[in-house]
Amino acid sequence: MIQDLDFHCYHNEYTHAQPENGDFILSFRSREILGAIRDGLLTFPTWETLSGSQNLSPSACIYLFSIDEQRYFLLFDYEAEEFADFTYQDISIFRSMQPKEQCFGLVTGFHLYNWYKGRRFCGTCGHKLIHDEKERMMYCPQCQSTEYPKISPAVIVAVTNGNKILMSKYAGRNAKRYALIAGFTEIGETLEETVKREVMEEVGLKVKNIRYYKSQPWGLSGSLLAGFVCDLDGEDTITLDENELAVAQWFEREEIPYDDYDVSLTREMMIQFKKGLL
Missing domain, CATH: 3.90.79 (Nucleoside Triphosphate Pyrophosphohydrolase)
Structure with missing residues (x-):
């Protein structure tokens, strides 16, 4: 990666x-x-x-x-x-x-x-922020509020069903690459709860046996991605959230359209599954 x-x-x-x-x-x-x-x-x-x-x-x-x-x-x-x-x-x-x-x-x-x-002005009092000289922090000289770099936790989810894995494409992005189910963690949620919620919201499926795989910093979205693998729990019929996804479908290991690793956690998880290592 x-x-x-x-x-x-x-x-x-x-x-x-x-x-x-x-x-x-x-x-x-x-x-x-x-x-x-x-x-x-x-x-x-x-x-x-x-x-x-x-x-x-x-x-x-x-x-x-x-x-x-x-x-x-x-x-x-x-x-x-x-x-x-x-x-x-x-x-x-x-x-x-x-x-x-x-x-x-x-x-x-x-x-x-x-x-x-996005950190030019104080969100508390509106005054202009200044750069701290000792650490990476923006500081308000008026109300003493401090701002540190924002890192948003998010999950990447490999939903498996025996020899199959669920792959998708995002809606509204002209996406050419397949991805896995993904989403940001909400306030008060554990990462495992995020996995269940995102899968249910995007494809209408229940999952079980959630296992952590690996993490990755992803600067494009300002996030820290946590990769999880889980098993389908029940019916495999997909109910697509068309606001989030353009397509979602099950792929047999041998049908995954990638053979090489990539810079992303998503691609690595796909290839690991294709090789029978995930």
């Missing part, structure tokens, strides 16, 4: 720093990232190349994290101009690019970009 960085090390400790030569600068425009593709490899502008092409101050950048010794900064409240080979491209490019550690940096940076973008 995308967070599996092999021998690379992700450091998410916050430090109050300014960019230097060699540091990557992530510049987002809605759901696009400023980057370049060279021989199938994704790269981002460094501080010296970006600041050399446009009039930028180091104070326009927020330190995000490091992977090994490579530091990542967010260019915030400023839309960089495209230059040389660096153009704005849809963030979904991370699914097919290498190296994996930079794709992980893109997705995680996007999570923080969305959080910073």
